[in-house]
Amino acid sequence: MLSSAVPDPETRPHHAAAAAQETELQSDVSLAASVLARDRKAAAVFVERFSGALYSYVRSRLAPNHDAVEDVMQEVFVVAWQKLPAWSGTGPLQAWLTGIARHKVGDYYRRRLHGLAPWEELNSEIADVSQPSFDLVIDRERDAGRALAIIAELPETYRLILRWRYWDGMGVNQIAEHTGRTGKAVERLLARAREQFRRRWQNE
Amino acid sequence: MNDEKPETLDTLFENLAEISEKQRGSELTRVPSVLKSRLFSALVRQQEQAAPLMPLDECRQHGADLCVFEQIVAISPVGENLKSKNPCEICHARLLGENVENAPIYWPGCPYVKFQNR
Numbered sequence: 001m002l003s004s005a006v007p008d009p010e011t012r013p014h015h016a017a018a019a020a021q022e023t024e025l026q027s028d029v030s031l032a033a034s035v036l037a038r039d040r041k042a043a044a045v046f047v048e049r050f051s052g053a054l055y056s057y058v059r060s061r062l063a064p065n066h067d068a069v070e071d072v073m074q075e076v077f078v079v080a081w082q083k084l085p086a087w088s089g090t091g092p093l094q095a096w097l098t099g100i101a102r103h104k105v106g107d108y109y110r111r112r113l114h115g116l117a118p119w120e121e122l123n124s125e126i127a128d129v130s131q132p133s134f135d136l137v138i139d140r141e142r143d144a145g146r147a148l149a150i151i152a153e154l155p156e157t158y159r160l161i162l163r164w165r166y167w168d169g170m171g172v173n174q175i176a177e178h179t180g181r182t183g184k185a186v187e188r189l190l191a192r193a194r195e196q197f198r199r200r201w202q203n204e
Numbered sequence: 205m206n207d208e209k210p211e212t213l214d215t216l217f218e219n220l221a222e223i224s225e226k227q228r229g230s231e232l233t234r235v236p237s238v239l240k241s242r243l244f245s246a247l248v249r250q251q252e253q254a255a256p257l258m259p260l261d262e263c264r265q266h267g268a269d270l271c272v273f274e275q276i277v278a279i280s281p282v283g284e285n286l287k288s289k290n291p292c293e294i295c296h297a298r299l300l301g302e303n304v305e306n307a308p309i310y311w312p313g314c315p316y317v318k319f320q321n322r
Contacts, residue, residue: 034266035247035251037258038251038252038254038255038256038257038258039257039258039262039263039266039268040248040251040257040258040263040290040292040315041263041266041268041269041315042266042268043244043247043248043251044244044315044318044319046247047240047243047244047247047319048240048318048319051235051239051240051243052232052233052234052235053233055233055235055239056228056231056233057228059233060224060228069239070239070242073239073243074242074243074246077243077246077247078246078247078250081247081250081251082250144220144223144224144227147220148220148224162217165217166217166218166220166221167221167224167225194213194214194217195213197213198213
């Protein structure tokens with residue numbers, strides 16, 4: 001019957017999206033196989049296809065320290081090559097690579113937080129963190145850029161802990177585990193970082 | 205993050221992260237050609253360390269364009285061992301690509317040329 005052969009207009013976009021995803025996945029699988037077969041031309045396509053999104057991610061997490069971006073990117077691609085045989089091929093390669101990048105950025109944060117000034121020496125003046133709300137309202141689109149600029153100018157320890165916690169969704173206990181600190185110490189550092197942000201936001 | 209009432213800083217950061225990630229996702233990011241060139245060189249070195257590279261004529265059979273130097277290597281009466289080496293290692297295009305942004309290189313089929321943001 002014709003009606004069963006022609007997709008319902010309501011569901012047609014979903015079919016198209018699913019078909020596009022399937023095509024993209026097939027392309028990823030084919031590219032990964034060629035890279036693993038040591039096809040150097042496929043390696044060039046691999047870099048061209050995935051470096052943009054990975055660069056955007058890594059750069060946003062390390063800003064304003066752009067000097068370290070290249071090293072982290074190199075680490076991501078080296079690990080990607082080493083682990084590519086283990087990629088399942090069931091999900092987009094881009095997402096898998098971003099997972100590797102997230103780990104590498106986490107390693108970078110851990111190293112930096114270990115090497116920076118002891119947390120206890122940072123400004124310990126903090127607001128009452130049990131206070132449920134602050135007199136601070138940020139308009140979505142208009143102020144997001146300004147907020148990011150303020151974060152980029154915070155002391156590095158504050159900047160990294162905020163990004164790790166909120167941008168990469170790391171839990172307090174996970175950060176504590178990675179940095180060898182207690183959950184309480186991480187909470188205190190986060191509270192100080194948030195307070196620094198609040199002060200700069202209100203003073204600018 | 206709304207205009208109606210203040211929110212906790214914790215919630216504010218969660219929302220800020222969400223907004224900025226959406227904005228980042230919609231922006232077109234241009235990767236420096238130097239970085240792409242270095243990533244490619246590093247990746248090919250990794251491939252080469254694992255085992256001999258795929259011979260160039262086989263790459264061509266897979267639909268890849270070869271640069272003029274690679275074509276010479278591919279048709280030369282030399283052993284497979286040499287054809288599996290990476291001629292880019294001794295090519296000025298690689299050196300320029302890895303060190304000069306928008307390098308003045310224009311060889312058709314050269315990956316370092318394709319990485320240029322022109």
